[in-house]
Amino acid sequence: MDHTSIPKIDQLARKYNEANIPLYLSYPTSNWWNKPLDEDEFVKTHGSGLPPFLYFHFPYCRTPCYYCMCYKYVSNDTRHNDIYIDYLQKEFSHTLDRLGINGQNRVRHVHWGGGTPTYLTCAQIDKVHRALFSRLTLIEGAAAGKSIEAYPDEQILTEEKLRLLSDLGFTEISLGIQDFDERIQKTINRNCTTKTVHRIIDRARKFGFRVHIDLCYGLPFQGLNELEKSVKEVIRMAPDRVALFTYVHYPHIFPLQRKIPTASIPNSFIRVLLAMLANDLFDAHGFKKVGYDHYVKDNDVLYQALLNRKVIRDFMGYSVDHKREFMGFGNSAISFPGDGFYQNIQSLKNYYRAVDDARIPIEGRMTHQLTPEDRLRNEVIQKSILSDFSIRKREINRGFDIHFDDYFRPELEKLVQLEHDGLVDLSDQDTIQVTRIGAYFARHIAHVFDTYYDRREFLN
Ligand code: SF4
Structure with missing residues (x-):
């Protein structure tokens, strides 16, 4: 941590506290999207085919993580996903019909996020995958493929499920770890041990997956010791990519965060030290930094894109810049078809109603045409x-x-x-x-x- 003196870092961290600065996953940020979109107008503008990147949202999780800022629903009953995937299929199919997009659509990358997409049963995964890919074909090339987010829980992410995902062509799996420290996990209501994650990674590798790991800094009770141990453990796991996200404590927006004692959140100075520490550890172990918070191996497509200045910050964190266009399906999914942003309806009840009415389920106020x-x-x-x-x-x-x-x-x-x-x-x-x-x-x-x-x- 030789960048500058500790008192100077302290001074900078106080002056430039990031707490109220947006993450800039989009510009303008979503709280400024406010141009209502008429469905006919939308269809007129976006009827030229699917963009190369598609996102499918699966909102259900088995347990709520208190730090979470995702659009998710918590349920112990996996049958909720039966209902959801029926609606997701209907939305996908109806949107394509409405846009006049027929036949097989060639796309470069399909990502399943959530929520916890791996909370779907094998039968549900197979069913929804078959339905979606009856109208999709993946093209070959850099950054092409299917990726999925996963909670590292062996009861959910079974060997059978990993095998199925591999058979269906998924090649990247992102494991949300955040921090291995027990006290931190207890405070944010998560539970994953290093042994479990090692076993899951071994299995995932056996089926040919590239393994991505998500870590988080700025978590409650997280100090330099805690993060150092977790980062070193992750380095031992030799992931292909690590995203080191920052925890944003907004209990007024995310009510579950009220369960986290505010006094346990590291201050701006510690947060900067945490980010620097992780950076130094990854750097010392041959990881290349991409953008603000990603660490990759030098054979990673993101690093190759970085060398060619093709990396772009977006809702996935960082992506290879394929003209940046993407389309999302499912409740709360965000799309950027090129000339603006829009978000699907967040509430499941209203999302289901819109799909039943054969409407494109866009949240009216959450659209923005770029000037x-x-x-x-x-x-x-x-x-x-x-x-x-x-x-x-x-x-x-x-x-x-x-x-x-x-x-x-x-x-x-x-x-x-x-x-x-x-x-x-x-x-x-x-x-x-x-x-x-x-x-x-x-x-x-x-x-x-x-x-x-x-x-x-x-x-x-
Ligand atoms: S962090 Fe992931 S697993 Fe936890 S509640 Fe949020 S979406 Fe679900």
Whole structure:
């Protein structure tokens, strides 16, 4: 952790506390989407075929994790998934019909997320997979394939299920671990031991899966010792990719988080130290950092994309930039068909009602048509700052027909202060470079270019 002195990190962490800064999984962030979309208009705009990346949401989980920010429903009864997958199939089929998309659709990547998609029984997985893939064909190539998220619970993620998923063509599995420490797990209501995860990974590897692991920093009672032990354990597991997400404590939005004592949440200084510690450990063990919070091996398609500056921050964390377009199905699923964002209805009851009415189940207020200004700032925030860690002004000028220094004069004035604090380097006329220490505050740097938030108080 040699980037800068500890008192300096403390000072920066207090000044640039990330607590109220968006994760920038999209720009504009979803709380600013507010352009109601008429279904006929939607159909007119999006009838040209499916985008290369499809997301299917499976909302049911067996137990609630208190830190969770996903759209999920908790049930001990797997029959709820019978109802859900029927509706998911109907939505998929109806949406394709409504868009006039016929026959087999060639897509590059299909991801099942949740919730806990592996909570589906084998029969349910087989049934919904058959229905969806009756209209889909995967094309070959980099970043192509089927991936699935999983809770590392052997009762749910059985050998039989892994075999089935492999037989169905799934090649990537993301195991949510967060932290192995018992006290932390108890506080967030999770339970997974290192032994269990080792066994699951061995089985997954036997069936040819690439294994991704999700960790989380900033969790209750998490200190440097706890995270260090967990990261070292994960490194021993030799995953193909690790995502190190930050815990966001918003109990006013996510009621289950009220079960987590606020006093147990690490402060902004500790959070930065946690991120730095994990970074150093992964770096020392040959992992390459991609973007803000992903660590991969050098044969990973994400790393290859990084070398070619093709990585993009998005709702999956980071992805290979296939023109960034994707479409989501299922309650709460988000889509980006190219010219804007929209989210499906979150509540299952209302989602089912919309599907019964043969409507495309879009949440009315959760749509946003990108303006030219949004596109420009989206490029600067999600691509230049949060993916490439540098803004190449000439490229932006060429791509958007602007003169960067004139267009972003107020932002450049704000960046002077960040340069003074060592977060960016403005010395090159053509490139704004995020520094090594600045990478830990990259969301703050991005925030300077966000016109949706009132930033009058920012940096005061
Ligand atoms: S963290 Fe995952 S398993 Fe836990 S409640 Fe959320 S979606 Fe379900």
